[in-house]
Amino acid sequence: MRSRSLVMERPGTLTVQEFDVPDVGPNEVLIEVELCGVCGTDVHMNKGGMPLDFPVIPGHEFSGRIAAMGDAVESDFAGNPVAEGDAVTVCPGRACGDCWFCDNLPQRPTACQNRTVYGFVGTSQEPAIRGGMSEYVLVEADADFFRLPDGLDIEYGALVEPFAVASYALSQAFPPGLPFAREGYGPGQSVAVQGAGPIGLLAIATATATGAGEIIAVDMIDERLEMAERFGATDVVDVREHEGDDAVVEAVTAAGNGGVGPDVVVEAVGHPSAFEQGLRMPRQGGTLVEVGHFADAGTAEINPMHIVQNDVSVASSYVYPPSQFQTSLTLLQHHRDRIPFLDLFNYRADLSEAESAFETQAAGDSYRATIHP
Ligand SMILES: [Zn+2]
Ligand SMILES: [Zn+2]
Known part of the structure; x- marks a missing residue:
């Protein structure tokens, strides 16, 4: 199987390329992406503001459905049982669990010295498909993903990450x-x-x-x-x-x-x-x-x-711990009738139109442009 994915070859150069989808390991989950938001950080990265190991598949605000999962995977971060076809979102940041900060300050996983974040890793490292602007994303064993509550439209899943940033900020x-x-x-x-x-x-x-x-x-x-x-x-x-x-x-x-x-x-x-x-x-x-x-x-x-x-x-307020995703999901579920969350998605594009989505987001003409692979 192959995945069509958006690739930032270097800042300012976006192309669509195909990657092999690797076999799914016992603790891994393969996600077929439904949509992914274009964040201000993605725009910043495209303007050359981040020294990353390019090329990179961007995208850290995404949701999709479980296309395949390893034998050992039974539940999400919160302990909810999961099955193929379930709608999920992924906490993009992963702490190593082994450095001084992980050992001494586990409540601040963002301080990890070896932290990696989906949407900011080079495609030269396997697995290549670790960014949300892609048909498929492989979620590795130690990454945290969350099943969307029943009845919550899958589009809300792409708001969970920015909502985690915002709700964590007020929590400070x-x-x-x-x-x-x-x-x-x-x-x-x-x-x-x-x-x-x-x-x-x-x-x-x-x-x-x-x-x-x-x-x-x-x-x-x-x-x-x-x-x-x-x-x-x-x-x-x-x-x-x-x-x-x-x-x-x-x-x-x-x-x-x-x-x-x-x-x-x-x-x-x-x-x-x-x-x-x-x-x-x-x-x-x-x-x-x-x-x-x-x-x-x-x-x-x-x-x-x-x-x-x-x-x-x-x-x-620097990012959030993975548990803030659960807070976001709870807030979205209980307040979606009162607050028009999905109106934030006011510019939709497919992979081939990604460049215009980045431009719209950079110009401030959209709240959250979204890519729909
Ligand atoms: Zn973001
Ligand atoms: Zn660490």
Whole structure:
């Protein structure tokens, strides 16, 4: 059997090639991909921003059906029994289980020194088909996959990975600094989200699902602000209506908790100026979660006094542990009637049209372009 797969031969050069599908080992699972999202990270990689072992089959946000599985495979990560034909999604990151970080900090698998991530591995290493923009993906023995709950359309499976990023980000504000009400994040509280792209919208969805009292969306594109409201934003701040950083910060502060500022701000823009503004948005003693700067977008100019005088906690959110996929699936299953998740997929392409999907995603014209192999 052969797999048609999208290959990034080097940054900026995408072709469709065929690969042999290897025999499925006793602990392995072969997935026939239904769809795969084009992430900002994929765009970054295509622009030459990542030193990888090219050529690479991109794609780390995918779902599909089990085409074949080894004799020893009985269940998914959560212990759900699986069978051929089941709809699944795959946690792309794999920790080695053997380095200092895996031994000492198993709760942070992203710190693994030998971590590999599907969608970012070279095709020169077997098995070659380890990226989601491909007819088939071979899931190795130690990789985590998740069966989609019955009745959840397979397309939701491609949102599980970005939703894990976003829900994990808001979770960074959960642990209370002091065991009193209004420390950290909790039900009824005020959350501002900078940037209504896919991660920002899914952070808004997380705030909606976890019972935030107010959700303030900050963006500068009409369509995105409207989408933010459909995802549960109770208030929007249109950056274009406020001239200069101070005015934007003031508008968000005015909207949060009756004028003292939101309890939590999630920075999901990924531009250094957004971090500079975000640091000044939370109320006294509030929290800023930084998730937008996965890629290097340059340095921010900050006045450390703002951190001290406003007693702001700054939390980082780097990817997620595999169990966050289960959280994503639960949120998707229970809130899909209320939040129009699948409207994020607003540009669909097959493998031969992948280049246009990358361009659309790079231009910000789609929330999540998807490739349908
Ligand atoms: Zn991604
Ligand atoms: Zn490790």
